[in-house]
Amino acid sequence: MAKPILEVRGLRLSIKGDEGVAKILDHIDFVLERGRILGIVGESGCGKSTIIRAIIGILPTGAQVEAGTIHFDGDDLLSLGEAVLNTRIRGSRIGFIPQDPYLAFNPVFKVGTQLMEIMRWHATDDGLGKSGREQRHRERILGLLRRVQLPDPEGALDRYPHQFSGGQRQRLVIAAALATSPTLVIADEPTTALDVTTQQQILDLLRDLAEEFGLSMLFVTHDLGVVAQLCDDLCVIYAGQTVECGGTASILAQPHHPYTKALLACHPDRAVLFSGIAGNVPSPVNPGSGCRFAPRCTVARELCFVRPPHFSSDGAGRRVDCVLYDQPTAVT
Amino acid sequence: MLILRKFLRDIPAVIGLIIVVFAVIVAIIGPWIAPHPGDIVASHLLQRLKPPSAQFPFGTDNLGRDIFSRVILGTRGALEVALAVVALAAAIGVPLGLVAGYTVGWLSEAIMRVTDVFLSLPQLVLALALSQLLTPSLETAMLALALTYWPFFTRLVYAEARRLRASLFVDALQGIGASSARIVFAHILPNAISPVIVRATIGLGFTILVAAVLGFLGVGATPPQPDWGLTISESRNYLPDAWWYATFPGLAILVAVLGFNLLGDGLRDLVDPRLRRSR
Numbered sequence: 189m190a191k192p193i194l195e196v197r198g199l200r201l202s203i204k205g206d207e208g209v210a211k212i213l214d215h216i217d218f219v220l221e222r223g224r225i226l227g228i229v230g231e232s233g234c235g236k237s238t239i240i241r242a243i244i245g246i247l248p249t250g251a252q253v254e255a256g257t258i259h260f261d262g263d264d265l266l267s268l269g270e271a272v273l274n275t276r277i278r279g280s281r282i283g284f285i286p287q288d289p290y291l292a293f294n295p296v297f298k299v300g301t302q303l304m305e306i307m308r309w310h311a312t313d314d315g316l317g318k319s320g321r322e323q324r325h326r327e328r329i330l331g332l333l334r335r336v337q338l339p340d341p342e343g344a345l346d347r348y349p350h351q352f353s354g355g356q357r358q359r360l361v362i363a364a365a366l367a368t369s370p371t372l373v374i375a376d377e378p379t380t381a382l383d384v385t386t387q388q389q390i391l392d393l394l395r396d397l398a399e400e401f402g403l404s405m406l407f408v409t410h411d412l413g414v415v416a417q418l419c420d421d422l423c424v425i426y427a428g429q430t431v432e433c434g435g436t437a438s439i440l441a442q443p444h445h446p447y448t449k450a451l452l453a454c455h456p457d458r459a460v461l462f463s464g465i466a467g468n469v470p471s472p473v474n475p476g477s478g479c480r481f482a483p484r485c486t487v488a489r490e491l492c493f494v495r496p497p498h499f500s501s502d503g504a505g506r507r508v509d510c511v512l513y514d515q516p517t518a519v520t
Numbered sequence: 521m522l523i524l525r526k527f528l529r530d531i532p533a534v535i536g537l538i539i540v541v542f543a544v545i546v547a548i549i550g551p552w553i554a555p556h557p558g559d560i561v562a563s564h565l566l567q568r569l570k571p572p573s574a575q576f577p578f579g580t581d582n583l584g585r586d587i588f589s590r591v592i593l594g595t596r597g598a599l600e601v602a603l604a605v606v607a608l609a610a611a612i613g614v615p616l617g618l619v620a621g622y623t624v625g626w627l628s629e630a631i632m633r634v635t636d637v638f639l640s641l642p643q644l645v646l647a648l649a650l651s652q653l654l655t656p657s658l659e660t661a662m663l664a665l666a667l668t669y670w671p672f673f674t675r676l677v678y679a680e681a682r683r684l685r686a687s688l689f690v691d692a693l694q695g696i697g698a699s700s701a702r703i704v705f706a707h708i709l710p711n712a713i714s715p716v717i718v719r720a721t722i723g724l725g726f727t728i729l730v731a732a733v734l735g736f737l738g739v740g741a742t743p744p745q746p747d748w749g750l751t752i753s754e755s756r757n758y759l760p761d762a763w764w765y766a767t768f769p770g771l772a773i774l775v776a777v778l779g780f781n782l783l784g785d786g787l788r789d790l791v792d793p794r795l796r797r798s799r
Contacts, residue, residue, distance in 0.1 A: 246694040249624045274697040284695030291688035296710045305706075306696055364696070374695075 191262075193372055193404045194220040194243070199256035201235075201242055210472040212238050214480070215496065216256070217430045217509075218423040220372075225398055225405040227419030227436065229412060229451075231469060235428040236408045237287070240376050243406075244282060245273050261371060280310045283365030285375040289357040289382075292364075293349035300345025303329045303364055310368045332363040336393060355386035359393070366397065373398075374406045379414060391418050412451070416440055421505075424448050427469050427480040429497070434506035444508040446488075447481045479511070487512065523790060533786020539779025547596040554589035561744050569762045579764035582754070587764065590746035591772045597747055598776060601662055602727040606720050608666035613673025614709075614716060620674065621681025622704050632678060638671040644730060651739040658747075661740040665727055676719055680712035714791040718784055725780025732773050748773050 201213040213235045220226040230236050241247050243258055243265060258265040261281065268277065278284070286292045293302055307325040326345075333341035336359040349357065358378060365373055375394070379387040395418055398405050407419055415422055415436060422440075423433040424447065432445040443449045450465045467484035479485070482492035489511065497509040528534060551557050564584035572579045578587035620631035638646075650664035684690060685708070693703050734740035735749025743750065748769040755765035 244695050246691065271699075274699055277697070278694070279696030279698075284692065286688055286692040286695060288688055292692045294689045294693075294707050294711065297707075309702070310697065361692075364692075368696075 190222055192219045193222045193261050194406065195257075195259040196239070196243070197257045197259075199239070199242060199258065200254040201238060201247075201256075202252055202254055203248065204250040204252070205473075208473045211428065211475055212251075212472050213242070213428045214475070215429055216425070217499070218433055220404055220406055221421070222404055223402055224420040225395075225407055225418055226421045226423060227415035228406065228408045228423050228425060229410065229415055230425035231410060233469060234425050236410070236425060237376055239425075240284075240374055240406070240408055243374065244278055244284060245270070279306065279370075280368050281370050281372065283368070283370035283373040285361055285365045285373065285378045287376045287378070287380065289354060289361045289378070292361045293357070295349055298346055298348055299352070299360060300329070303345070303360075303367060306364060306367050329363070329367065332366055333360075335397070336360075336363045338363070354382050355389065358382060358386070358390050362390075362393065362397070366401065369401070370403070372404045372406065374408075376408050377410070378407075380409070380411075387414070394418065412440075424451070427475070428472060429480050430499075430509055431481070432506075432508050432510075438506060444506070444513060445510050446485045446512070450484075450486075479509075527786060527790055530786045530789065532782045533789070536779050536782025536784075536786060539775060540783050543595055543599060543776055543779060546592055547599045550592045550596050554586075554592045556586040556589040557593065559585040559589045560593060560746055569758060569765070571762075572764050578768040579762070581751070581765055582758060582762075587751070587768050590751060591748070591768055594746040594748045594751070594769070594772065595776075597658075597741065597745060598728050598731065598773075599724075601658070601665075601731045602724040602780075605662050605665040605669060605727045605731070606723045608662075609669035609723070610673050610716065610720055612666070613670035614677050616670070617674040617677025618681050618704050618709060618712075621678040622685050622700070622708065631674070635671040635674045635678075638668065639675065641668075643668045644733060647730065647734060648737065648739060651734060656739045656742070658741045658745070661731060661734045665730060665734075669723060669727070672719060672723070673716060676715050677712050680715060681708050684708045684711050715788075718788040718791055721780055721787055722784035725777040725784065728773065728780070729777050 196216055196218050199213055199216040200211070202209045202211045204210075216235070216239055218226065218228070228236055228239060238247070238251070241251075242253060243260070245265065245268075247253075253266060256266075260277070263277070265273070265277065293299065304322075304325055307329065329345070330341050333344060338344055338356060338359045344352075344356075344360070349360075352360065361378070365375075378394075379390050382390060391414060394405070394407075397403065407415070409415060419436050421434065422436040424431040424439070424445070426447050432439060432443065432448045439448065440452065443452055447465075454465065465484055470480055470483060476493065478491075478493040478495055479488075479497045482488040485492065491511050495511070497511055499507050499509040500513040501507045546553070556562075562585065564580075566584060567576075567580055568582055568584040570576055570580040570584075576586050576588060578591060581587055581590070616631050616635070620628040620635075646668045647661070647664040650667060651660045654660040654663070681704070690703055690707070693707060698707075731740055732747070732749030732752070735747045736753040738753065741747030741750045743754070751769040752766045755762065755769075758765050
């Protein structure tokens with residue numbers, strides 16, 4: 189198999205807050221294979237968005253990566269400086285689709301101005317004159333806007349962000365992320381702010397675009413339904429820990445980890461009786477050394493509260509971070 | 521244009537605009553419309569302290585100069601001082617506010633604490649002390665005023681930048697590789713500019729007033745400049761008999777300051793509907 193495009197290994201991250209140091213991420217581990225769509229799923233506050241921010245290096249103040257590596261297409265992202273990230277990684281090779289399309293554009297500039305700006309500052313010197321380059325940028329943007337099925341692309345360039353609907357703005361954001369032909373697109377809950385029918389159109393569009401441009405995509409969401417539709421692979425996160433990773437179909441059909449099982453049982457399509465999971469997500473301040481799901485887990489053992497979960501792989505791309513699936517010798 | 525129609529419905533603001541436009545026109549063409557443009561320096565002792573008449577609508581001063589002409593000729597100086605002071609104050613205050621608002625840490629703290637120190641001192645006292653410290657002249661007065669006015673811009677821009685810093689489009693810009701300088705000056709500044717314009721407009725009126733006070737106290741403009749504040753100061757010895765001597769320059773100050781304040785208030789109402797006056 190070719191080298192994966194994105195490889196996150198043992199990522200540990202904490203944020204200094206008023207109540208002490210919060211261990212937001214604790215051993216996050218996943219791999220995005222080239223040309224695939226990986227869904228990161230977890231409850232609100234489990235660290236999904238922080239993972240994205242760590243990858244593109246826009247962490248909030250006070251956040252500190254304590255351990256782990258992030259490799260993207262041959263580069264160790266955590267070792268690169270701000271200037272290199274800006275010129276070589278963000279925007280140029282990694283496209284970013286932020287959470288809420290209503291707020292993703294600067295409200296005081298026309299959409300065309302903002303899209304042209306992105307093109308301009310990532311432009312390579314290609315020998316064309318200034319006007320030739322502008323013309324080429326404009327054509328590329330128009331092509332993209334047509335591709336994301338925005339009505340009246342020419343007119344759109346001269347309008348302000350507030351003059352578009354939510355779905356149209358999401359299309360614009362996608363076009364902006366694709367403007368510089370990235371190889372990886374990272375999307376942070378791009379459909380959460382949209383209604384269900386628009387959400388469906390956007391998901392179809394993303395799927396088509398990924399295929400057409402040969403993109404790899406990291407898709408963060410709390411919605412298992414969205415993952416089931418869009419993602420090839422799935423990685424479940426709970427309270428900053430990787431819980432279970434593998435092919436989407438395989439996990440949805442046969443979850444291994446107790447948390448994944450409980451989560452799937454909560455999904456209204458599957459649950460006969462809407463059960464929920466007893467207990468709450470633990471505070472990331474002083475979480476203890478064991479599995480963070482242990483307090484809510486119905487099959488937890490004493491070992492779970494003290495020892496970090498080892499991961500075990502079944503050899504077919506599935507991995508589970510749970511003591512239950514340790515080698516028999518380890519569970520005594 | 522919806523915003524223009526809204527503005528035109530605001531009568532006080534329109535009056536303010538008319539006054540400001542009128543003042544600017546007078547400032548520009550002053551030397552050509554003043555009946556006695558030579559009266560900046562000339563003196564005609566035979567016609568000193570004449571009351572208002574057809575020949576001298578505002579009367580004459582102790583050196584026999586036409587006060588009407590001097591008020592007209594003083595307009596340019598007053599506006600120049602106001603513009604220069606506000607421009608300099610904004611040039612200092614706005615970038616500091618942007619930097620302090622966008623960054624977190626000691627730099628931001630340091631800028632804002634210094635700003636607080638300047639804000640806590642009464643502006644006029646600080647300006648007086650500064651212009652006493654340096655040689656008293658119009659330039660020092662302007663410098664002193666600018667050095668006391670920049671903190672208002674810093675505070676204002678700081679608050680806006682703080683708010684915008686956390687907005688999602690800044691995240692998005694960072695995510696697609698925009699440098700901090702680009703985000704601050706090309707994206708946050710244009711979003712923060714409207715309150716700055718409002719503050720600057722009100723500041724123009726305020727500066728005219730304070731500059732006149734400095735002139736009155738003898739630390740601003742120097743004779744024989746036709747400065748409004750200076751003229752009032754010179755007239756003190758001839759009150760109350762020569763009432764016209766102080767009255768007309770005083771009215772000029774009043775009208776100019778009123779014009780800028782009304783316009784500034786109107787602009788603020790347009791920019792920030794939450795502060796709309798109850799009417």
